[in-house]
Amino acid sequence: MYENVTLITHPLIQHKVSILRDKNTTSKDFRELAREIAMLMAYEVTRNLPLQDKKVETPISPMVGKELAGYDLAIVPILRAGLGLVDGILDLIPNAKVGHIGLYRNEETLEPVEYYCKLPKDIENRTVIITEPMLATGGSMIGAVNLLKKHGVKNIKSMHLICSREGIKKLVEVHPDIEIYTPVIDEIINECGYIVPGLGDAGDRLFGTK
Numbered sequence: 001m002y003e004n005v006t007l008i009t010h011p012l013i014q015h016k017v018s019i020l021r022d023k024n025t026t027s028k029d030f031r032e033l034a035r036e037i038a039m040l041m042a043y044e045v046t047r048n049l050p051l052q053d054k055k056v057e058t059p060i061s062p063m064v065g066k067e068l069a070g071y072d073l074a075i076v077p078i079l080r081a082g083l084g085l086v087d088g089i090l091d092l093i094p095n096a097k098v099g100h101i102g103l104y105r106n107e108e109t110l111e112p113v114e115y116y117c118k119l120p121k122d123i124e125n126r127t128v129i130i131t132e133p134m135l136a137t138g139g140s141m142i143g144a145v146n147l148l149k150k151h152g153v154k155n156i157k158s159m160h161l162i163c164s165r166e167g168i169k170k171l172v173e174v175h176p177d178i179e180i181y182t183p184v185i186d187e188i189i190n191e192c193g194y195i196v197p198g199l200g201d202a203g204d205r206l207f208g209t210k
């Protein structure tokens, strides 16, 4: 595996992902679980954020504690399924800003085309966590990272619920500098672009649109 891919093997996350995969899980439960997993994963994604000393006066004495060293965060979901992971991260990092990227696939060129992009105005100074539940062919993720780099973003991490091995390979080939976090990697993508066994269409399952 690639050194910039972190497989999150925590038992709570693995347990919850299996419930997400179950076709009988309702949209309400799916949404709640996706939020919980995102919160648990955010703990890992932020593990290496730099700290600096901070003077604190406790009721007993002054001391030097720690605080995050100025690397403000932004969460950028890829519409629409990426929305399902935003609130879980915000539960842990309530001051993070949220941008949105919408991409569709041009059926002739098969390239992702931007239809919506609204980002915090100081995005270039932020560490960005892209949320995309399913990293399948990698096309949307590559498009989203291209877009963020065009806006000057230098530190990019991505959070997924399920990745395909092929999607990771493609993304890492084009963008070797981003950090990818996922609890599971599935081996197959079918002819319709779905991950097998996967969990189906993450957007439909989150929003009950099927």
Ligand code: URA
Pocket (backbone or CB within 6 Å): 081, 134, 136, 193, 194, 195, 196, 198, 199, 200, 201, 202, 203
């Ligand atoms: N997008 C989904 O929602 N599911 C997949 O399996 C692949 C892409």
